[in-house]
Amino acid sequence: MSFLDHIRACNAHDLSGFRRFELDGHFVGWVRHELAEALPGVDPGFVVTADRVGIAAEIRDFEARSTLLDHAAAYLVERGTVKALRGEYYPVLPRWGAEPLARLDRAAVAAFGIEAFGLHVNGYVRGDDGLSLWIGRRAGDRDVAPGLLDNMVAGGQPIGLSLAENLEKEAAEEAGLDAATARLAKPVGAISYSLETAVGLKRDRLFVYDLELPAGITPVNTDGEVESFELWPLDRVAASVRGTDDWKFNVNLVVTDFLIRHGWLTAENEPDYLEIACGLRR
Amino acid sequence: MSFLDHIRACNAHDLSGFRRFELDGHFVGWVRHELAEALPGVDPGFVVTADRVGIAAEIRDFEARSTLLDHAAAYLVERGTVKALRGEYYPVLPRWGAEPLARLDRAAVAAFGIEAFGLHVNGYVRGDDGLSLWIGRRAGDRDVAPGLLDNMVAGGQPIGLSLAENLEKEAAEEAGLDAATARLAKPVGAISYSLETAVGLKRDRLFVYDLELPAGITPVNTDGEVESFELWPLDRVAASVRGTDDWKFNVNLVVTDFLIRHGWLTAENEPDYLEIACGLRR
Numbered sequence: 313m314s315f316l317d318h319i320r321a322c323n324a325h326d327l328s329g330f331r332r333f334e335l336d337g338h339f340v341g342w343v344r345h346e347l348a349e350a351l352p353g354v355d356p357g358f359v360v361t362a363d364r365v366g367i368a369a370e371i372r373d374f375e376a377r378s379t380l381l382d383h384a385a386a387y388l389v390e391r392g393t394v395k396a397l398r399g400e401y402y403p404v405l406p407r408w409g410a411e412p413l414a415r416l417d418r419a420a421v422a423a424f425g426i427e428a429f430g431l432h433v434n435g436y437v438r439g440d441d442g443l444s445l446w447i448g449r450r451a452g453d454r455d456v457a458p459g460l461l462d463n464m465v466a467g468g469q470p471i472g473l474s475l476a477e478n479l480e481k482e483a484a485e486e487a488g489l490d491a492a493t494a495r496l497a498k499p500v501g502a503i504s505y506s507l508e509t510a511v512g513l514k515r516d517r518l519f520v521y522d523l524e525l526p527a528g529i530t531p532v533n534t535d536g537e538v539e540s541f542e543l544w545p546l547d548r549v550a551a552s553v554r555g556t557d558d559w560k561f562n563v564n565l566v567v568t569d570f571l572i573r574h575g576w577l578t579a580e581n582e583p584d585y586l587e588i589a590c591g592l593r594r
Numbered sequence: 595m596s597f598l599d600h601i602r603a604c605n606a607h608d609l610s611g612f613r614r615f616e617l618d619g620h621f622v623g624w625v626r627h628e629l630a631e632a633l634p635g636v637d638p639g640f641v642v643t644a645d646r647v648g649i650a651a652e653i654r655d656f657e658a659r660s661t662l663l664d665h666a667a668a669y670l671v672e673r674g675t676v677k678a679l680r681g682e683y684y685p686v687l688p689r690w691g692a693e694p695l696a697r698l699d700r701a702a703v704a705a706f707g708i709e710a711f712g713l714h715v716n717g718y719v720r721g722d723d724g725l726s727l728w729i730g731r732r733a734g735d736r737d738v739a740p741g742l743l744d745n746m747v748a749g750g751q752p753i754g755l756s757l758a759e760n761l762e763k764e765a766a767e768e769a770g771l772d773a774a775t776a777r778l779a780k781p782v783g784a785i786s787y788s789l790e791t792a793v794g795l796k797r798d799r800l801f802v803y804d805l806e807l808p809a810g811i812t813p814v815n816t817d818g819e820v821e822s823f824e825l826w827p828l829d830r831v832a833a834s835v836r837g838t839d840d841w842k843f844n845v846n847l848v849v850t851d852f853l854i855r856h857g858w859l860t861a862e863n864e865p866d867y868l869e870i871a872c873g874l875r876r
Contacts (some may be wrong), residue, residue: 409865427831475862496858502871517868519861573855575780579801583691586799589784593872 315554315577316584318564322594325508326342333365333424335377335413338406342425342513349391355383377404377414385420393511394419395455402428403471408517415471425513428468431479431499433567434532435464435487436544443574444545445567446531448486448538450560457560461552462538463490464523464531465497466563475519487531488537497521501574503565503594520566523572546576565592597836597859598866600846601873603650607790613649615706617659617695620688624707624795631677637665659686659696661818676701677737677791683708685753690799697753707795707836710750713761714848715779715803717746717769719814719825725856726827727849728813730768730820732842739842743834744820746805747771747779748845757801768820769813779803782855786875802848804855828858847874 315400330342343351343365351365353360357380359366371377381404388394403412404426405519421428435446448462467482471473483494486593503518525531544552550567552558553567569592572585579585611622616862625633625647633640633647639662641648653659661684670676680701685694686708688820703710717728730744749764751757758777785800807813813823826834835849836841851874854867861867 366832407865408861408868499854499860499862500857501854502861502868504868504872573782575782579690579782579784580781584691586784586786588788590875593875 313555313557313582315564315568315582315588316591318559318561318568319396319505319551319588322505322507322561322565323594325506326511326512329508330425330513331363331365333426334365334427335367335404335406335525336372339415340404340406340413340424340426341515343423344512347423347512348387350387351384354387357381358384358513366405374412374414378416381414381416381420381424382464384423385417388420388423393423400468401471402426402468407565408434412471418468418470420511422509422512422514425515427515429517429519430466430468431482431484432463432503432563433465433479433523435523435525435565436570437525442546443545443576444488445549445570446551447529447542447544448533449540449542451536451539454537456480459539460563463566464541469519477582479521482490485535486533488527488534493523493526493529495524497523501569502593503562503569505562505565506594507559516562518562518566520569522570530551543570546571550576568592595837595839596866596867597695597846597864597870598873600841600850601836601841601870602828604787604789604843604847605873605876607788607795611790612707613645613710614793617649617686617688618654620695620708622686622688622708623797625705626794629670629705629794632669633666636669637662640666656694656696659700661704663698666694666705667699669698670702670705670793675705680752682750684708685752690832694753700750700752702793704791704794704796707797709797709799711799711801712748712750713757713801713803714745714785714845715747715761715805716848716852717805717807718852724743724828725858726792726825727805727831727852728769729824729826729831731822731824733738733818736819738787740813742845743841744845745848746823749846751801757841760832761803767817768815769823770772770811770816771811775805775811778808779805783851784875785844785845785851787844788876789843790831796845800844800848802851804852828853828856850874 333341334342348365357371358366397417400418401415404414430572436443446464452458465483465486480494485490500522501520507514607787615625630647639650639653682700682785683697686696728746734740747765747768762773762776765771782804784804789796864872
């Protein structure tokens, strides 16, 4: 493994297996050809051509579009592409910050290849020997990445919450931090990747925050997602990300970005530096 | 203007006007078709096909390749594509960190579309009201960007100097900083863009540093490149970058990256946030 290998793993996909998904004249995602061809049989509201999935002209508003997507989501469960719906809805956006065109169950998002937004918080402390990062070890009973290492706080961005609200909620649930501490998180950039999965195309855009924890505050999980937290010096973090598959796939990228921004990974100690810096935001 | 407009301006190019330039089996750059067709007449060591500029098999080592490129550089001056050579040499690299395959006069680098490396240092101070950035106003007699605003320290990366050595040299020349102060500069990432110019394709990769200046140290130019330094609060910096063309073209990108990394520009206050974060490293 190398830093670059993790980036490549998060960007493995072949768009020739997909066709464009459009809503209301906006490109919003990618659908596998095989699913595309099945959709008109699921709901005649889907209008499918050889290179495009669209919807019928009479389906004009947010609720109608969302109902159509609900039918598709139910079909995905029925045929086993998706194990179960999550009951948590993501916005379907032409671009970040725009009005949502529809909502879609989180579990079905990759099947439509829509951009999924999330936030990741690097929790760190500054010591005499440099920085240390708070690492969460995910619980063994999770569906996603059981037992793997994670950021102190991370979560998807559901419809109807602002980033600030979501950060406060996730910081409380995942790390037991109060709102005042959560507000110390500083936005520092974004990570972007597109990964082909069994469900479809996972196009994730992660808003990244750094949170320097005040003395005396340590993260404590409250929702069962994290089994334990550990404080690791950056040398150990870097060696682990570079040399193992112990981390949740996308957390490798968030942590690599942290190592770059804080001067641990440099153009002088890492031959892949430029490819890494550029590859974190494809 | 907008933050994104500056990024687009730095990436305006059309590769269909160029063909690949290869040395020793490695892709290293892009040459305009018209120049490509003239090169075998300049030196028969250039071997040109419809989609590729290469060199003759018997030209095998660094010195021989560099001599060939010297002939091309002299021709570029002769025909007026390049005003004058600089007498400063850049490495021709298959990738950052590799052994140089040749050297090329800095003035001719864009004509061969090779990657040109440089470093930019954001000099800043931390006050009660947040961060302020040291801004250099370039001297009116410069060939490049006269009178425009610049980073505290910036410079191209010539062959034969390490990044640390170049940083120390540029920090002394451009801002009068001693070596101990220069070593406080922290590497924080990279900026990348490809811009078509009258000379050719400018493929710049900038290594970015942040330098928090200790109390009592202010930059003073010693080499005539900068007319004056001013300390601007980030609000003023951001308004100026967003709304004007007062900055050297690529410094807009370095400063925009600073605004992102330090939490001034966020996904909540800037609708183009994701395009900006991803666009800074193409």
